Amino acid sequence: MFRFLKRVFKREPVSEAPVVTESVKAEQADRAEQQRQARQAALEQAIALAHDETAATAFILQSDYPDARRQAAQHLHSRACLEQVLQAMRNTDRRVARLMQQRLDALDQEEKRAAQADDAIAQAERLVQLPLLMVNQVTELDHAWRRIGDAPAPQRERFDASREQLRQRLQAQTELQRALLDAGTALTRLIEAAPAMPAAEASQQLETLEASIATHLASPEAGSLPKARVQAVQEQAAQLKAQLGKQLAAQAQREEALQARLAALDAWEAQAGQDAAQLDDAALRVTWQSLPGVSDAPELDQRFDALAATVRAARRPAEAERPAPASMKTPAPAPVSAQDQAEARAAMDAALGAMESALEEGSLQAAAEQDRALRAMDFKTMRPGEEALSRLSRLRAELARLQGWARWGGNVSREELLKAAQDLATQEMAVAERATKVGSLRERWKSLDASAGPASRDAWLRFDAACTEAYAPVAEHFRQLAEERRQNLDHAAALTAEVSAHAESLGLEGEPSAVDWKGVAAYVSRATQSWQKLGPIERRERKAAEAAFGAALDLLRKPLAAQQQREVARRESLIAEVEALDAGAPRVTDTLKAIQERWQEQARALPLSRADEQALWQRFRHACDALFAERKESARTLDAERQQHLERRQALCATLEAAVDAPVATLGQLLRDSAAAWREIGPVPRAAQQQIDDRYDAATAALRQRVDQARQAAADAQAALLQQKFALCRQAEQALVDGALDDARREALQEAWRALPALGGGNERIMAARFEAAIAGTDAGRDALHRNRDLVMEEILQMEIRLGVESPPELSQERLKQQIQVLQSSLRSGQRPVEPQQMLMQLCAQPALLDDAAAARVERLIRQAQS
Known part of the structure; x- marks a missing residue:
């Protein structure tokens, strides 16, 4: 009925359903075959364009x-063709557009990798040319190259090629550093062994x-050597060189002293061979x-x-024979007791032992003190023996020799200190x-004054002037520090005043x-x-400045602290x-987001x-996390x-799926x-x-389809x-009209009626009443x-209108009138529409003499009403 209303209001023409003939089917099959052949030809043409991108682009x-x-x-594969096809196929063929985009992305990635590779190669070539190559630079280069991929x-x-050059340079650096370490180790061993070696061999x-070290330092990779290690090796070499120089100088002086003593001994022994009494021991x-x-x-001492x-021995007889003049005679010494002589000899032996120990240890000052103590002793009272006097003479000679060496070494050391002070004035170094x-x-x-004796005044003045000149930058630095401390104190006062003024301008006592x-x-x-960035201030003034700044800052910190406490709440x-x-x-979650x-x-x-805050x-975060x-x-x-x-629904779906073969009832x-x-x-x-x-829809749809199929x-x-x-009712009614309804015909029709099953839904009674009325064969019927x-x-005609079934063309005018009447009746309020099944049974229950065309229309209505 709704389709009818739509056609009425839109004035759609009533058309018959198209009839598909065999010729049409054949034509459609030919057209499909032609399309298949054209598609196959297009595929073959596309395959043939394997090496011509321009033709392939035009074909696409x-x-x-x-x-x-x-x-x-x-x-x-080329970018121009890919971009052209992508632009044309973006909204036409998504598969082709996606393929073009993928290949363009791959080209972008390749170009990006190529650019990164060029950058890495340029970096490697720059590193090859660098005078100083670091290991971490090569490591970063390797990481960058690995990130590039293929x-x-x-x-x-x-x-x-560049990486191999870098590897060779790193290898050379490693070998150079190892060689420098070996040289340093050899120097250390030589320094330890030098005192026991001949000076010439050590030199x-x-x-x-030194030649080996110079070769290492002249290497192209010398810049990679640790400066501290190079300096340490050079200092070791200089130390050893100075030590050997002193050793050689000492050997030369020893030779000179040895020659001088040998010459003196030779001359004295020659003179003693002629007349020993002429000599004075x-x-x-x-x-x-x-x-x-x-x-x-x-x-030599022996x-x-x-x-x-x-x-x-040669002088004793001569002295005994020569009378002493009266003026030279001395009074006889007072007698000394044996105990006093023993104590004096014991004191002398102790002093000699202490002096000998001090000389062996190289303590010249202690040895000199013992010599002074010995000189203060009265040898006449103790009468020391020849052995003690010989021992004293030998120890004093050794003391004099060592003091001479100490004076000489002290002068050499002072000259070195003077030179070091003079050189220090020209060197650049930190003030400290x-x-x-x-x-x-x-x-x-000062230590040399105690060990080698006091220096001359001229030497001291020269050394003091050199130290004063070398210390001048330090003095200037300390003067600048004092000036900076004074300026920092002024800045501190200004900052304190600024904080106080700012606190007063804010009016923190208000709202x-x-x-x-x-x-x-x-x-x-x-x-x-700003206060922390201030430089140092004199200690005696810093405490007061800090107190003043803290008091000024409290004008801000205390109100701020109170406000922060409220903020904490x-x-x-x-x-x-x-x-x-x-x-x-x-x-x-929205509430929590608002709180956050x-x-x-x-x-x-x-x-x-x-x-x-933390x-x-x-x-707060813990509370949020807990929520x-x-x-x-x-x-x-x-x-x-x-x-x-989900499991319950899956079980329900499984039950429905298993019920596909269950009875339709x-x-x-x-x-x-299940619903x-x-x-x-x-x-x-x-x-x-x-x-x-x-799954549920599919299972229920399958069951409903079975139910619908069974119902249909x-x-x-x-x-x-x-x-x-x-049809039996029509046959009986036609026989009644034709007068051919005899007993045999009636019996045959009834037998055919009984052979058919009964209609459902109460329709059997309606049709049976019409059939019985026709079989009765009355004139009224x-x-x-x-x-x-x-x-x-x-x-x-009305039922055809209501069911949307086409009517014969000759009834088009009558159908139009009936449609208007049906439409008007359907628009009346309070009137319930009649069901198609009910209308059909009313139509079938009416006995009427119908021709075949009308009967065919009724049968079509029966099929339409049941569909």
Whole structure:
């Protein structure tokens, strides 16, 4: 009926359904074959364009076959063709456009890798040319190259060549550093072994090592050597060279002293051979002690002692025979007791032992003190023996020799200190290092006064002037520091005044909400940082300056601290709000987000101290995390429930799928029960929602299809049965009109009627009444057949209108009138529409004499009503 209303209001022409003939089917088959052949030809043409990108591009742009376009697109690789096809196929063929985009992306990646490879190669070539190559530079280069991935072969060859050069340079650096370490080790061993070696041999080895070190330092990779290690090796070499120089000088002096003593001994022994009495042993001893000493030649001292004994023995007879003048006579000494003599000899032996020990240890000062103690002793009272006097003479000679050496060494050391002080004045170094070195030089000069005797005044004045000149930059530095401290004190006072003025200008005693506390906190931070950046101040003035600045800063810090405490309370309230939230509330995440935004606003408005901010933030974040954890746990529980619901729905789907072969009579109840059960089951996981719904829909659709098929089969059977009984009624009524309804004919019709099953839905009684009326063969029944014909034809036309069944063309005018009447009747209020099945049975129940055309129209209506 709705299709009819649509045609009425749109004035659609009534057209017959097209009839597909065999010729049309053949034409369609030919057309399909032609299209298949054209598509195959296009594919073959696309395959033939394998090496011509320009032709392949033109083919894609004009081809109407997607498969052929995709085949031709496989041959495109240049950027211009890819971009042209992508632009043309973007909205036409997505597969081709996607392939073009993928290849363009691959080209971009290749170009990017090539550019990165070029950068890495350029970096490698730059590193090759660098005078100083670091290992970390090569490591970073290797990392960059590995990130590139698979680079083109030419670039890889260039990089490998540069990398091999870098490897060789690193290898050379490693070998050079190892050689320098070996040289340093050899120097250390030579320094340790030099005292026991001949100076010439040690000097020769030192020259060899110095030449080796010079070769290392002249290497192209010498810049990679650690400067501290190079300096240490050079200092070791210089130290050893100075040590060997001193050793050689000492050997030369020893040779000179040895030659001088040998010459003196030879001359004295020759004179003693002629006339020993002419020599004076005391004068000889003084002369012998004044000569440079030789510590490792005791045979010389023995020769001198023998010479002195010979001289004394030769002089005794002469002195005994010569009378002493009266003026030279001395009174006899007072007698000394044996005990006193023993004590004096013991004191002399102890002093001699102490002096000998001091000389062996090299302590000249202690040995000199013992010599002074011995000189203060009265040898006449103790009468020492020849052995003690010889021992004393030998020790004094050794003391004189060592003192001579000490004076000489002290003068040499002072000259070195003077040269070092003079060189220090021209060297560039840190102030602290310069002050330390000047102080060290002065201390060493003082130590020489104690060990080598006092220096001359001229030497001291020269050394003091050199140290003063070397110390001048330190003095200037200290003067500048004092000036900076004074300026820093002025800056501190200015900063204190500025803080005080700023605190007064803010008016922090007023309404707190009107103060920009964030600006106050920032100003306090800046002022504190400015104070911390101030340079040093004199210690006696710094305490007062710090107290004044702290008092000025408290004008800001105390109100700020009070406001921060209020801010802490507000943050605490936000934490309490988060802790009070219900994790299961519908929009709790929006609420939490709003609280977090408020937290951020408050944090931006007034920052707290780092400790308070961190502690409050940790608590706030913990509260948020706890809420999310609770929601996560709730979501986990809901997920478990959804999983259970999914399993129940899967079981229900399995039941429906298994019922495909069940009796059709049970399917309706099964569908109703399953629909109720499906609605009772809760939600399932979102990821499985669509899949399980599709499965359920497919299972129910399959069952409904079986039910619909069974219902349609039953409806078709009822329609066929109704047509058969309608035809029997027409045969009986036609026989009645023709007068051919005899007993045999009546019996045959009744037998045919009984052979058919009964109609359902109460329709059997209606059709049986019409059939019985026709079989009865009364005149009233015959008259009714003629009388009802026009009424039945009108009902046929109305039912065709209501069911949307086409009517014969000659009835088009009448059908149009009836359509208007049907439309008007359907628009009347309060009138229920008549069901098509009811109208059909009313039509079939009317006995009427119908021709074959009318009967065919009724049968078509029966089929349409049952469909």
